[in-house]
Amino acid sequence: MNENKTLIAYATKSGVTEENANIIAKILENQYEFEVDLINLKKNPKPDLSQYKNIIIGSGIRIARWYGKVNKFLKNNFKDKNVAIFLSSGKAGDPESYDDAITKYIDKKLTKNPHIKPIATEAFGGRYADMDYTDPEKVKAWAQELGNKIRK
Numbered sequence: 038m039n040e041n042k043t044l045i046a047y048a049t050k051s052g053v054t055e056e057n058a059n060i061i062a063k064i065l066e067n068q069y070e071f072e073v074d075l076i077n078l079k080k081n082p083k084p085d086l087s088q089y090k091n092i093i094i095g096s097g098i099r100i101a102r103w104y105g106k107v108n109k110f111l112k113n114n115f116k117d118k119n120v121a122i123f124l125s126s127g128k129a130g131d132p133e134s135y136d137d138a139i140t141k142y143i144d145k146k147l148t149k150n151p152h153i154k155p156i157a158t159e160a161f162g163g164r165y166a167d168m169d170y171t172d173p174e175k176v177k178a179w180a181q182e183l184g185n186k187i188r189k
């Protein structure tokens with residue numbers, strides 16, 4: 038396992054999680070010199086995790102659920118790895134419902150998956166019909182926090 042090797046594994050339907058995965062990858066590569074692989078779980082649902090010390094997992098939310106490919110990916114054994122999780126959700130983009138999104142989509146999921154002990158979690162705004170709650174600056178700031186945390 039290589040301390041520098043970082044996997045960003047994600048699933049997206051409307052594209053926001055992929056955009057955010059790309060933003061996070063650029064920050065970690067350019068500012069923290071991590072070696073980052075981006076994997077769309079729809080194309081590669083079972084990547085070999087053995088080489089990665091850092092695993093960042095991204096999902097969109099629809100009908101209050103994480104995408105199925107990510108749910109399956111969460112069943113992996115992440116022992117001795119740094120895991121971080123980010124979501125894209127309509128609710129998370131609205132300050133009035135942000136806390137509710139964290140409770141319903143992140144806290145609940147982690148209670149159900151006690152084998153996952155992430156070092157960081159965040160929910161970013163999504164895109165839905167003509168509403169756009171995306172916030173690339175927030176994503177960049179989170180990626181920097183993460184970089185600082187996992188840097189040797």
Ligand SMILES: Cc1cc2nc3c(=O)[nH]c(=O)nc-3n(C[C@H](O)[C@H](O)[C@H](O)COP(=O)(O)O)c2cc1C
Pocket residue numbers: 048049050051052053054055096097098099100101102125126127128129138162163164165166
């Ligand atoms: C059919 C549909 C259902 C959705 N349901 C929810 C929901 O239950 N909660 C929520 O916060 N956002 C919901 N959204 C908004 C999505 O989270 C948003 O589109 C986000 O960008 C999805 O991530 P993705 O772009 O990576 O697919 C929904 C969007 C669609 C199109």
